[in-house]
Amino acid sequence: MNGWRTLFPNAWYISVREFRSRARSRSFVIGTVILAVIAFAATQVPVLIDFAIGTTQTRLEVVVRASGLPSDSVAAVTGTLNGQDATSDHQPFVLSWLPGGDLAAAQQALEQGKFDALLIVDRDQATQNLGFTLRTDLAADGPVVRAINSAATWLALDDGLARAGTSIGAVQATPFAVLPVNSSSGAANSISQEVSTNLLSTGLIVLIFMAIITYGMWVAMSVAEEKGSRVMELMLNATTPLQMLAGKVIGNGAAGLTQYGIILAAVVGGILAQGPIHQIVLGSGSGVPFGGFDPVVLVAFAVLFVLGFLFYSLLYAALGSLVSRQEDVQSATSPLMMLIFVGYFMSIFGLQAIDETWVKVASFVPFFSPYLMLARVSAGHVALWEFALAVVFLLAGIAVALVAAARIYSAGVLLYGQRIGLRQVLKSARVSR
């Protein structure tokens, strides 16, 4: 292994070549564009949802035949129907309030389709309570009717309280306090925090998983391609297997990172563009706020992403060297694929059982640590030494994979034939350089 001393500059030249040929390939360009477009489109989903909701407004006319309603009743009904959240731009209901109005004219307007629903407010002469009638073709048990119903209830309550000499404003409880389980102060998690933590760690695990599956396969394909086109012999004379291995892993990894970078740029651009697009489509409003990116998680992600990719792509290179044709790469690498899937599913399930012993143990195993340690870090249930230990194990795994892959690779690349067993490779590995 005199390759250790002379890894560069050849490994560098090879990685540059790998990067260029990968980045110039049609599949790379098309794939990147499609993924970037999808990513950008995904960031616009909230705008789309707002747009979809924003266009469905229920036009409600209210004919008040009852007299003596409290002065704040219009505001109470409107507030109940459209929400009291001042920051919300969306108004699900448009109200047309007709005190002492002409019922026949209102009925005609409803029939002409100028309104979706007609609410008639009467007062029972015996009980003095308010009575309501709703005319509409909307579903009687649908959300719109339910919303109108609760607004009507609110109005009846307000009216009753006014007759009793008080008001809703006077008796309404102040907003109740929400406290965390183990603390008497501070705020509990909001829904968006809860969702973003879980979503973020799942997303990051998927990112690592996808990178290893996709870009690891690139490495294997590239090895098999060189072997299939017999460039390999020329390369073997000019370089060492270790230089080739390093060049391929670095070059394809860099191409993969480039693709990820472009997709990430599309995502960030999409999020930044949410506001302006929202403005154009809906005429108002700003983007959806996003946050919850814990820098510790991101650092752990970066470390595990790079190391996980290195580890797996070395194994991919070794397996790729066993086949002579690109068509056989898929079957040759399927055991590795299984292993990657196992780790992936373990981490997805592990997110729900983050403190189980098996999750903790597996998070130190190099095959699984890229996912599971990340899951544990993002759940916040991990000590620094645990993370460091997993990284050390992973580094050791990379060293072992490097030596093993270089051995298998240097033997495998010269063996041409339909079926090459691992035993045959290991046998030749002993005599190959």
Add this chain to the structure above:
Amino acid sequence: MSLIIDAVSKRFGEVQALDDVSLEIKPGEVFGFLGANGAGKTTAMRIVLDILRPDSGTIAWNGQLNTEVSRDTWGYLPEERGLYAKMKVLEQLVFFAKLHGVKPRKAEQETRDWLERFRIPEYADKRAEELSKGNQQKIQFIAAILHDPQVLLMDEPFTGLDPVNAALLKEAFQEMKDRGKTLVFSTHQMDTVEELCESIAILDRGRVVVGGTVRDVRRSTGRQVVRLAVEGDSQIDWLGTLDGVRVTRRGQDYTEAEVAPGQDPATVLQAALARGCRIRQFEIADPSLEQIFIEHVGQIDTSERTLAPRGAYA
């Protein structure tokens, strides 16, 4: 100062690819490896290049083991041609040269010179897959020599070349020889060997059956060849009846016969004169390499007769 292959053996499973092969190739020499497919030529070259390691035996160049010498010593043109199909010709030749430590600018200049010499300068910016097989082979040759190696090892460099391109490649061979390079190549084409090689080795099933300078090899049997043509008799039937004379070829132009070792070929001339023939041609020569080869190896088998799985260790 030479390339010494010393008692090299290599076995692949059941197949003895090389069996105690010893050769000395002098610097500046053009050396030919002859042998059927599967005879061990490619394995021998790969072992010299240290792509494969022998089971036993050593290789030395100028007294230094091949595991120690710089990889830039060797220029290799593999039998299974290999180029990056999607890469442009100039780009990949510069890439290969850079791997051997050649400065990119120098590599580019030399590549353009060679493309010019091979009459394909317009292919510099074409992708390799767009080139014909013959032209790809020329690219492959350039890839082997750009880093100015001391020894050129070429596996079947003339296979698949048309006569024009073969002539261009032979010129290039001559140029490399003039630059003092050592050229080793394998081939099936005996006329090419006779034209270019100073020394040869004939391999059969992993063993060197005969080797040395071309002249020595041709004289190794002790027999001589006469070529005879006489007026008015294209058959020359009586030739085969002479003692120690065996007809090897009958043709309208001349008849060829082998004369047994120790016998004076002039006896054929005397016999012809004694019969009153009017002699149009009489020539004494050494047996052709083709005859020697057939004698040692049997048929010149240009089909695949690999002992090992196809392509694996040929």
